[in-house]
Amino acid sequence: MYQYDVIDREFLIDRSSEFRGQVGRRLAGEITEDQFKPLRLMNGLYLQLHAYMLRIAIPYGSLNPTQTRRLAEIARDYDKGYGHFTTRQNIQFNWIKLKDAPDILDKLAEVDLHAIQTSGNCIRNTTSDPYAGATAEEIDDPRVWSEVIRQWSTLHPEFSFLPRKFKIAITASAKDRTAAKVHDIGLLLRQGRDGTHGFEVIVGGGQGRTPYVGPSIKQFLPTDRLLSYLEAVLRVYNRHGRRDNIYKARIKILVAALGAEEFARQVEEEWSKIDAARADLPAAELARIRASFAKTPFETLPARSEAFELAKAHDSAFARFVRNNVRAHKQPGYAIVEVSLKAPEQTPGDASADQLELVADLAERYSFSDLRVTHAQNLVLPHVKQDDLPTVFAALQAAGLATPNIDLISDIIACPGLDYCALANARAIPIAQDIARQFADPDRAEEVGELKIKISGCINACGHHHVAHIGILGVDKKGEEFYQLSLGGSGAEDASIGKILGPALPADKVATAVDQLVGAYLNVRADGERFLDTYRRVGLEPFKEAVYAQAD
Amino acid sequence: MKAITANRLLDGEVVFWKGGQWVERFGEAELFDTDEPVEAAVATGKGQPTVVVDVYPIDLIESEGRWAPLSYRERIRALGPTNEPTHGKQAEGGDVVEALRHAAGAARSTGRVDLIRRK
Numbered sequence: 106m107y108q109y110d111v112i113d114r115e116f117l118i119d120r121s122s123e124f125r126g127q128v129g130r131r132l133a134g135e136i137t138e139d140q141f142k143p144l145r146l147m148n149g150l151y152l153q154l155h156a157y158m159l160r161i162a163i164p165y166g167s168l169n170p171t172q173t174r175r176l177a178e179i180a181r182d183y184d185k186g187y188g189h190f191t192t193r194q195n196i197q198f199n200w201i202k203l204k205d206a207p208d209i210l211d212k213l214a215e216v217d218l219h220a221i222q223t224s225g226n227c228i229r230n231t232t233s234d235p236y237a238g239a240t241a242e243e244i245d246d247p248r249v250w251s252e253v254i255r256q257w258s259t260l261h262p263e264f265s266f267l268p269r270k271f272k273i274a275i276t277a278s279a280k281d282r283t284a285a286k287v288h289d290i291g292l293l294l295r296q297g298r299d300g301t302h303g304f305e306v307i308v309g310g311g312q313g314r315t316p317y318v319g320p321s322i323k324q325f326l327p328t329d330r331l332l333s334y335l336e337a338v339l340r341v342y343n344r345h346g347r348r349d350n351i352y353k354a355r356i357k358i359l360v361a362a363l364g365a366e367e368f369a370r371q372v373e374e375e376w377s378k379i380d381a382a383r384a385d386l387p388a389a390e391l392a393r394i395r396a397s398f399a400k401t402p403f404e405t406l407p408a409r410s411e412a413f414e415l416a417k418a419h420d421s422a423f424a425r426f427v428r429n430n431v432r433a434h435k436q437p438g439y440a441i442v443e444v445s446l447k448a449p450e451q452t453p454g455d456a457s458a459d460q461l462e463l464v465a466d467l468a469e470r471y472s473f474s475d476l477r478v479t480h481a482q483n484l485v486l487p488h489v490k491q492d493d494l495p496t497v498f499a500a501l502q503a504a505g506l507a508t509p510n511i512d513l514i515s516d517i518i519a520c521p522g523l524d525y526c527a528l529a530n531a532r533a534i535p536i537a538q539d540i541a542r543q544f545a546d547p548d549r550a551e552e553v554g555e556l557k558i559k560i561s562g563c564i565n566a567c568g569h570h571h572v573a574h575i576g577i578l579g580v581d582k583k584g585e586e587f588y589q590l591s592l593g594g595s596g597a598e599d600a601s602i603g604k605i606l607g608p609a610l611p612a613d614k615v616a617t618a619v620d621q622l623v624g625a626y627l628n629v630r631a632d633g634e635r636f637l638d639t640y641r642r643v644g645l646e647p648f649k650e651a652v653y654a655q656a657d
Numbered sequence: 658m659k660a661i662t663a664n665r666l667l668d669g670e671v672v673f674w675k676g677g678q679w680v681e682r683f684g685e686a687e688l689f690d691t692d693e694p695v696e697a698a699v700a701t702g703k704g705q706p707t708v709v710v711d712v713y714p715i716d717l718i719e720s721e722g723r724w725a726p727l728s729y730r731e732r733i734r735a736l737g738p739t740n741e742p743t744h745g746k747q748a749e750g751g752d753v754v755e756a757l758r759h760a761a762g763a764a765r766s767t768g769r770v771d772l773i774r775r776k
Contacts, residue, residue, distance in 0.1 A: 132667070134707040152710065154734050155745055156669035185744050200744075202668035452740050523730060524738035534740040586729065 106167050106475070107252045107397040109217040117214035120221060124148050125207035132204070147227070149220025150206050153527050157201040160223040161213060165233035165251040166194035166478040166485075173465035173476055175216045177458040183209055188461065190446060190454040190482045192518055192569055193272065194232050195223055199525050221259060226267045228258035228339075232274040232283045235477040238401060239487040241435035242278035244296045249395050250275050250331065253386055256394075257332050264339050268346030269354035271339070284480055284596035286310045286318050287572055289356045290338060295325060302328045308338060308368065309360025310600070312566035317357045318600045320365035322372065329391075333384035337376035341368065401473050401488055406438025410491035422509075423498050425547060429509040431494065440491050442472075444484040444501060445508040445516065449541055452534050453519040454482030463504045471497050481518055481557075483511065514556040514623070515541040518569055522562030522579060523586070529562035531579025531586035532612075536560055539616040544623075553623055556636045557595075572596035574637045575622060576603045577615060588615045592622070592648055593640045604645055607653050618652045625651035658717040658724055659695050660686040662734065663702055663709035671734045671746070672709060674698050679709060682746065683735040684753035688717065688724060720760035723753060732757050 109117075124144070131141040145151075149160040161176070168176075176196060180188045183205050184198040191197055201209065213219055222229055233251040237243065254273060258264065264271070274283040277294035285291030291307035303325035310319025326334050338356075345363075347353040360368045417424045432441040444464060446454050456464075464484055468476040471493045477485035484506075489497055501507040510516045517540060520526065522533030537560055544550050560577040561568030570576035576591040587609035594603030610618055623636075625647050630639045640648065660683070661674035672679035673686030679702075680686065689695045695714050702712035716727040726732050736757050737745015747754050 132707060138706060138710050152664055152669055154730070155671060155737060185741075199738075204667050523733060524740050529730075532739060534738075538740070584728070 106169055107164075107248075107394065113217070114214070117217070117219050118211075120148075120219070121207060121210040121214050124210055128203060128207055143225065145203075145206075146224040147222065148206070148210065149223035150201070150203070151224060151527070153199065153521075153525050154523075155525065156199065157203050157206065158525070159198045159201045159206060159209060159220055160191070160195050161197075161218055161220045162223050162230040163194050163196060163218075163478050164230060164255050165237065165248040166235045166480075167237075167248060168468075168476045168478065169474050170465040170469040170476070172216045172218055173461050173468065175212060175218065177461035177465070179209055179212060180458040180461065187455050187457045189452070189521065190456065190478055190484070192480050192482060192520070192567060193230060194235075194478050194480060195230060196478070197521075199521070224270075225265075226269050226271075227265050228254075228261065228267075228271045228273065231255060231258075232272070232285075232288065232480055234276050234278055234282050235479040235485045236278070236282060236432070236441055236487065237477075238398065238475075239434055239436075239439075239441050240278055241433065242280055243294075245277050245294055245302055245328075246395075246398050247275045247277040247294060249391075249398050250277075250292070250294070250328070252394050252397070253331065253391065254335070257335070257386075263336075264343065267339070267343055268348045269351070269356075271342075271356065273335075279598060281596075281598040281600075282479065284569065284572060284600075286598075286600035287312055287316070287569075287596055288319070290335070291319055292331075294328075297325055304328065304331065306334065306338075308372075309357040309365070311355055311357040312569060312571045313355070314352060314564045314566075315355075315358065315361075316566070316571040316602045317361060318602060319357070320360065322360075322365055322369035329388070330381065330385055332386050333379045333381050334372070334376055336379060336384050337372045340375050341371045345371075401436075401475075403436040403439060403488070404490075406436075406490065406492075408437040410438060410494075413491040413494050416495040420495070422502075423495060425551070426498050426502075426507055426509040427494070429513060429551070430507070430511045434488065436488070438491055440489050440494060442486040442489045442494070442497060443479070443511040444486060444506050445510055446483050446506075447510055447516050447541065448505050448508045449515070449545055450538055451505070453517055453537050456484070460504050460506060463500065464506070467497055467500055481512075481516065483516070509547060510550060512555045512557065513550045514544045514553050514558060514619075515550055516557070517541060518557075518559040518573070520561050520568035522560070522568075526562060528565060529579065530564075530581040531562050531588065533560040533562040533568055533577075533579060536577060536579070536588060536612065536615050539612075540619050543616040543620055553627070554635055556623070558619065559594075569596055570594070571602050572600065573603060574635075574640070575619060580609055582609055586612050588612065590615075590618060590622075590652070592645060593637065595637060599637075606645065607649055610652075621651040622648050659689045659692075659714045660717060660724075660726070661689075661695065661698050661702060661712065661714050662686075662731070663712040666706075666708060666710050673735075674702060677701070682749075682753070683726070683757065684751070689714075718760060721752075721756040723756040725757045725760035732760055 274285040274288040306323040307319040472486040519537040523529040559573030591603035736747040
């Protein structure tokens with residue numbers, strides 16, 4: 106993990122103190138709400154339905170135990186004892202008081218955390234692979250580049266007032282765990298034929314009311330030219346992005362209007378004018394950042410752990426957990442452990458203060474003090490010895506954190522929806538709970554296999570419904586909560602936007618409809634096909650038939 | 658029937674207008690059956706920018722012999738999140754909370770009556 110230096114620390118303390126002054130002036134009536142709102146948003150503080158909500162960045166989804174314990178402390182002292190992990194590697198607290206916000210920012214700054222640029226029309230927290238440094242698939246550590254972008258984009262004077270918010274994702278593995286292709290910029294790290302590294306640059310992906318899978322505008326950007334190229338992309342967007350219409354202000358609209366080719370041409374033209382020596386990161390600075398992500402001191406272990414194999418053979422619950430939540434590690438004798446925040450009846454992505462403290466302890470004892478947050482609203486212990494897996498499993502199980510459902514039907518992404526969010530039209534959380542209840546039988550869930558359900562309470566699509574195998578969008582239809590289903594989306598390397606299944610359904614029919622969709626899939630699936638594969642082979646019709654023929 | 662709601666500046670708490678004061682419980686909110694006093698109270702509320710933000714009137718319907726906000730959104734504001742029944746105002750329980758919980762209809766759009774801003 107990147108180690109803050111004196112400059113980084115002073116910067117956060119200054120920023121927090123500046124915000125304390127702004128809050129003081131607002132409470133004293135020296136500035137208006139219209140003047141104050143952009144300032145609080147720049148510090149991640151929203152006013153939601155019941156209270157203020159504070160969104161804290163977790164750069165590249167990486168937390169150490171001290172930070173995790175501090176989040177637990179904030180949950181206990183300033184919230185109602187829990188936090189909510191979002192779909193962009195942030196954590197949100199739902200019950201924050203404005204008067205407490207400056208104290209909370211101070212407490213975050215003490216452990217190198219902040220809420221800067223988690224809102225507002227600026228470059229937001231960069232999403233990265235939660236398996237970074239642990240998966241054998243990656244060709245470089247994407248956290249290094251995420252940190253480079255974090256430092257470059259933080260309070261960037263030219264890009265602090267963009268036409269609209271701006272989100273970047275980076276992956277260095279062929280398997281995309283960041284939804285890179287539906288970000289404003291997706292950077293896919295590739296190895297060139299000559300062994301050098303470069304980024305494929307995807308621009309203009311996005312969700313919301315106009316979803317796009319972003320087109321590729323550059324096949325191979327040498328990594329040492331990253332910042333000047335980003336500057337060129339942002340500059341073209343900043344100049345031509347639509348500031349007149351909030352619904353057309355994202356870069357995806359500009360890229361679609363110009364066409365990817367013309368947009369790429371304008372970026373190249375801009376890029377050619379930029380002085381690389383000024384704009385690109387000096388090699389020494391890259392080396393300094395890279396050194397913070399120095400290799401984890403793994404032990405040399407046999408590839409096969411007898412203790413692990415024995416536990417698997419004798420404990421079927423553990424074996425199920427291993428099948429679904431444990432992934433291969435690059436280092437022999439180690440494993441990546443996914444910690445599900447999708448237990449039955451749990452609010453997707455919520456973790457209590459006690460649970461946060463428990464995973465902090467486990468990270469400290471069993472995972473080199475490293476904890477990760479995924480965009481699918483789960484946690485990851487990235488470096489667990491196979492020998493320790495039975496112990497880690499038992500500890501997680503005792504805390505309700507061992508639900509064996511990663512990427513299965515009950516591992517549902519859901520936004521806070523109308524239960525919390527001022528923008529929502531309908532609730533998302535109770536729909537997720539209904540579906541999870543419908544598929545509570547773990548044998549059935551495993552038989553169904555990988556199936557990604559994602560629910561948004563409004564068209565802004567924080568719940569990623571456009572890129573779900575089964576997407577669910579809450580709408581307000583004549584004053585009632587209704588839900589529109591879509592099929593065939595994917596946020597992974599095979600990204601696609603889902604297609605609407607048919608007329609929206611009332612809340613109490615959604616879980617049944619999902620059951621009918623699953624039934625239709627099981628009827629026609631070929632060997633080894635995921636739900637998404639079957640849908641792509643057979644199309645919408647059999648699924649439409651399954652839901653609406655019976656609904657008439 | 659109408660009531661007036663806002664969020665308290667200091668902590669974001671949902672509050673309701675009651676004869677010149679802001680109260681936390683919907684059950685204590687002042688109810689209006691004519692428009693003029695609503696407009697006057699909203700104007701007064703909007704003149705208190707260091708006390709409340711986002712002042713607006715809401716439509717009410719009858720539920721179990723009591724009044725409840727027409728829109729689902731406003732009922733959730735008056736109760737708390739439905740996924741955590743012990744969080745927010747609903748934790749207190751009682752007849753008003755039950756009446757709010759059992760009210761039906763109107764997710765969002767029809768309950769807030771000043772969504773279209775006339776200047």
